[in-house]
Amino acid sequence: MVCYPVMRATFLAVTRNCWAVHSPFISTLLRHQRILVLRPSGARSAKTDRSYYITTPIFYVNASPHLGHLYSAVMADCFHRYKLLRGYKSKFATGTDEHGLKIQLAAEAAGKDPLTFCTDVSERFRHLFSSSNISFTDYIRTTEQRHHRAVKHFWSVLMNKGLIYKGSYEGWYSTQDESFLASSQVGDALDSSGKKIKVSLESGHELEWMREENYMFRLSMFRSPLLDWLRENPRAIQPDRFYQAVLQWLQDDLPDLSISRQRKRLQWGIPVPGDAEQTIYVWLDALVNYLTVAGYPDKHDQWWSVAHHIVGKDILKFHAIYWPCFLLGAGLPLPQTIHVHSHWTVGGKKMSKSVGNVVDPLECSRFFTTDGMRYFLLRQGVPDSDCDYTEDRAIKLLNAELADSLGGLLNRCTAPGLNPAQIYPSFCPESFPSQPGGRVKMEDYHMLDAVKHLPSVVEQHYKNMHVFKALEAIGTCVRQTNGFVQRHTPWKLDRRISKDQRWLDTIIHVSFECLRIYGTLLQPVVPEISDKLLSRLGVQPDERSWSHINFLPSYQGMDCPFEGRSLGFDSGVLFSRLEGQNVNQRTAKSKKLH
Ligand code: MSP
Numbered sequence: 001m002v003c004y005p006v007m008r009a010t011f012l013a014v015t016r017n018c019w020a021v022h023s024p025f026i027s028t029l030l031r032h033q034r035i036l037v038l039r040p041s042g043a044r045s046a047k048t049d050r051s052y053y054i055t056t057p058i059f060y061v062n063a064s065p066h067l068g069h070l071y072s073a074v075m076a077d078c079f080h081r082y083k084l085l086r087g088y089k090s091k092f093a094t095g096t097d098e099h100g101l102k103i104q105l106a107a108e109a110a111g112k113d114p115l116t117f118c119t120d121v122s123e124r125f126r127h128l129f130s131s132s133n134i135s136f137t138d139y140i141r142t143t144e145q146r147h148h149r150a151v152k153h154f155w156s157v158l159m160n161k162g163l164i165y166k167g168s169y170e171g172w173y174s175t176q177d178e179s180f181l182a183s184s185q186v187g188d189a190l191d192s193s194g195k196k197i198k199v200s201l202e203s204g205h206e207l208e209w210m211r212e213e214n215y216m217f218r219l220s221m222f223r224s225p226l227l228d229w230l231r232e233n234p235r236a237i238q239p240d241r242f243y244q245a246v247l248q249w250l251q252d253d254l255p256d257l258s259i260s261r262q263r264k265r266l267q268w269g270i271p272v273p274g275d276a277e278q279t280i281y282v283w284l285d286a287l288v289n290y291l292t293v294a295g296y297p298d299k300h301d302q303w304w305s306v307a308h309h310i311v312g313k314d315i316l317k318f319h320a321i322y323w324p325c326f327l328l329g330a331g332l333p334l335p336q337t338i339h340v341h342s343h344w345t346v347g348g349k350k351m352s353k354s355v356g357n358v359v360d361p362l363e364c365s366r367f368f369t370t371d372g373m374r375y376f377l378l379r380q381g382v383p384d385s386d387c388d389y390t391e392d393r394a395i396k397l398l399n400a401e402l403a404d405s406l407g408g409l410l411n412r413c414t415a416p417g418l419n420p421a422q423i424y425p426s427f428c429p430e431s432f433p434s435q436p437g438g439r440v441k442m443e444d445y446h447m448l449d450a451v452k453h454l455p456s457v458v459e460q461h462y463k464n465m466h467v468f469k470a471l472e473a474i475g476t477c478v479r480q481t482n483g484f485v486q487r488h489t490p491w492k493l494d495r496r497i498s499k500d501q502r503w504l505d506t507i508i509h510v511s512f513e514c515l516r517i518y519g520t521l522l523q524p525v526v527p528e529i530s531d532k533l534l535s536r537l538g539v540q541p542d543e544r545s546w547s548h549i550n551f552l553p554s555y556q557g558m559d560c561p562f563e564g565r566s567l568g569f570d571s572g573v574l575f576s577r578l579e580g581q582n583v584n585q586r587t588a589k590s591k592k593l594h
Pocket of ligand 1: 056057058059060067068069071072097286287288289310311312313314315342343344345350351352
């Protein structure tokens with residue numbers, strides 16, 4: 001059993017030999033740097049700009065993709081689609097992180113040359129994303145030439161500004177996390193043979209003592225500018241608990257950072273410009289991918305000034321400390337927002353290959369459908385805290401919310417029994433007066449009010465990355481609309497009586513208007529289901545953006561463009577109910593069959 005008692009580990013701080021030699025030069029540089037910090041080049045007013053740039057982390061190719069990876073991508077895809085609906089020009093980047101020691105070791109273990117190995121796994125990620133409707137506009141691989149060029153350029157900028165020096169470094173190193181650790185992050189543990197080892201207190205990964213001469217970045221210079229930026233931008237890191245965590249980390253000094261490794265130990269990476277003996281540290285290399293996609297170093301201004309990152313909480317330090325400091329050093333604008341999410345666990349443990357509890361997202365999607373998978377991840381995933389995955393929970397949620405509630409509502413209102421002409425029927429103002437009266441109940445007015453305000457509620461939640469709250473709000477309204485239909489039992493009305501017919505058409509018209517709003521708002525989360533729903537209602541592709549929402553215009557005496565239109569083709573139930581059957585059993589069965 002592994003245990004992690006906290007222990008005072010020996011940790012040799014960086015030897016800042018160059019720092020000592022050049023200290024008067026550094027104070028001048030610091031003064032100069034402040035100017036760069038305050039006026040990063042190329043900054044534009046993102047507020048007035050209708051461009052948006054969203055990124056996922058780039059994924060390590062040492063193992064196949066799992067559900068946790070898909071979650072980062074689905075989240076980014078949801079924001080990208082939402083921005084397009086709002087009329088933005090949106091760029092969406094994802095891709096793979098292919099350099100570093102652990103990739104080099106994984107390729108060796110697989111008996112493949114590193115590039116072939118990376119290509120194979122990178123394609124698996126690309127395949128997963130394409131089949132999950134992740135509508136990325138750029139798929140970057142760090143082994144591409146355009147990226148090598150960007151990284152080398154970025155390095156040279158930092159070097160020319162005097163922010164990189166050669167130093168010797170000694171300390172506990174985690175190959176899995178590709179990172180040196182401070183003494184406070186190191187603990188004792190026993191390995192499987194009972195031998196005492198050092199581990200990272202955060203990740204539990206084994207550490208080795210490493211001593212080498214390499215290049216250092218003057219990270220320590222940026223603690224104060226970074227704090228200034230954070231204080232001036234309290235929403236730069238969301239949710240707030242992660243912003244607070246970063247502020248807390250910055251209470252301590254920031255030691256300079258080792259940003260290269262000796263080439264003889266790490267060949268699989270970008271060589272340091274002008275020093276063939278050293279390889280650029282994989283995290284510096286990887287973070288620059290965001291700039292590469294933006295067009296760095298030639299024409300990155302348009303996209304770089306509107307960049308937003310999605311990251312898991314395990315890589316917050318790299319994105320909220322190292323990355324802004326590198327950017328400040330290079331005189332570039334900082335990201336607009338770093339959206340942080342928590343982890344998917346299985347049996348309470350973070351899903352990972354080393355723990356052996358990974359869930360295969362492709363297998364799940366085959367069962368839940370692509371949209372079912374997306375809906376479950378975004379409905380159940382809460383950025384603030386970890387979420388445990390169980391197939392049972394997914395089945396219950398999807399059956400209740402997509403099959404029964406939303407699907408049931410559409411099915412009821414489009415059924416030939418209630419809607420023999422298969423049209424978007426008319427709204428009758430006399431049947432549904434603006435003041436309570438006749439057959440209309442108070443709850444009906446409450447429902448109209450809730451649906452009218454739903455787009456702004458959903459907008460607020462999407463903006464704050466609280467997709468689960470947006471879906472909860474939509475789900476509540478769907479239930480209210482079902483209640484409305486149930487309350488008025490339209491199937492008991494007689495179409496031959498004209499008053500009844502007008503009331504029946506009004507009930508269906510109101511329900512269709514509600515469904516149209518739900519379908520429009522759900523597009524970023526479940527694009528296929530939304531398309532099916534809106535197509536069935538006869539809503540054309542160019543009538544599905546946010547600006548077309550305009551709920552129930554007839555109620556306010558305005559024309560409704562949909563009134564009297566034929567319904568679209570009936571392509572079957574919106575979401576078929578799922579039967580509980582263990583995924584593993586299913587996989588075994590389907591393997592037997594083939
Ligand atoms: N390569 C780095 C990122 C470099 S970005 C410049 C990396 N890769 S990763 O493949 O390990 O992780 C990629 C993303 O997947 C991270 O945001 C990480 O948090 C996320 N997830 C990995 N496992 C996860 C879960 N079990 N649950 C949710 N997300 C998880 O880190």
